[in-house]
Amino acid sequence: MTPADLDTARQSALLAALPEPQRVRVMEGAQVQSVETGQTIFLQDEPADALFIVLDGWVKLYRVASSGTEAVVSVMTRGRSFGEAVALRGLPYPVSAEAITPARLLRLDAARLRHLLQSDPAMATSMLAAVFVHLQHLVGQIEGLKARSGVQRVAEFLLDLSAGREGEVSVALPYNKALIAGRLGIKPETLSRAFARLRDHGVRIEAAMAHIEDVDRLRELVAEDPAKAWLR
Known part of the structure; x- marks a missing residue:
């Protein structure tokens, strides 16, 4: 992981609210994953075994209806995180994720992170900020669509x-x-x-x-x- 990668991860909504010692603990064992355009990162309804921070490139999150119609839920780029809400609860992914350009991702193991949060309530409270950021983003999207x-x-x-x-x-x-x-x-x-x-x-x-x-x-x-x- 390059110094620029570390800076991107530290400034992401997922980790920005954590003190530096806790950020270091969270990123221990994290892996940089490179994906090509069109490559699937995970599929809707698969077990959420990881969460991700985009280091470079673009990733789309989408759902496929029973009719086969694809609905784009969000498009993520550098510094944005995804998968955390369900990964931290041990739930299936509600969307699929696909690289729409060559991209580099920081992959964090969900089981390890859940263990960290269970042993450190202060860390868990700080990371709630990431979920709140995503909620604000979704509310903004809905407002834009409606208004x-x-x-x-x-x-x-x-x-x-x-x-x-x-x-x-x-x-x-x-x-x-x-x-x-x-x-x-x-x-x-x-x-x-x-x-x-x-x-x-x-x-x-x-x-x-x-x-x-x-x-x-x-x-x-x-x-x-x-x-x-x-x-x-």
Whole structure:
């Protein structure tokens, strides 16, 4: 594990609230796992024998309905953790996980971590912060799906990619447009229409790049009354 890997793991929501001695104990025996694009990390309903922190790359979490339809639950990138809520309770994975780019993961054994938490209640309390972060993230996702138009969801996605930069920005779309649409809860054709409508707000899509003339204009669109945005 490289120094950069250690920094990424320490700053993840899973470990950030722990004092350094406890972080060291948690990471003892952790393994770095490399996966290729399209490789399955675990499948829905399998026993949750591990939890993961993304060190590099992108991973999608998804569920498959009885009809065979795939629903993208979340997309994880560097510093994000997944699998902890069920792994720490010894439950099956409620979703499947698949690498959508080459990725490197820190794999933590669930049984060992459960033993640590049972022997150290203070550590268990601190790690509840990770579950709370995920809850906040899911609530934010639901709010976005319910209260924002497709154009606003796409604009917010581009803002997240711009990572707080200002003015004119170019960002790479991190994965294919079909997956972006699934992640945002819209159809691929709706995504195409949203990209077209965003041209009026200074956004130009070229292949896998988004060129944003002014980040503040996108912020204004995301904050706009959804009733107006639905008409765009």
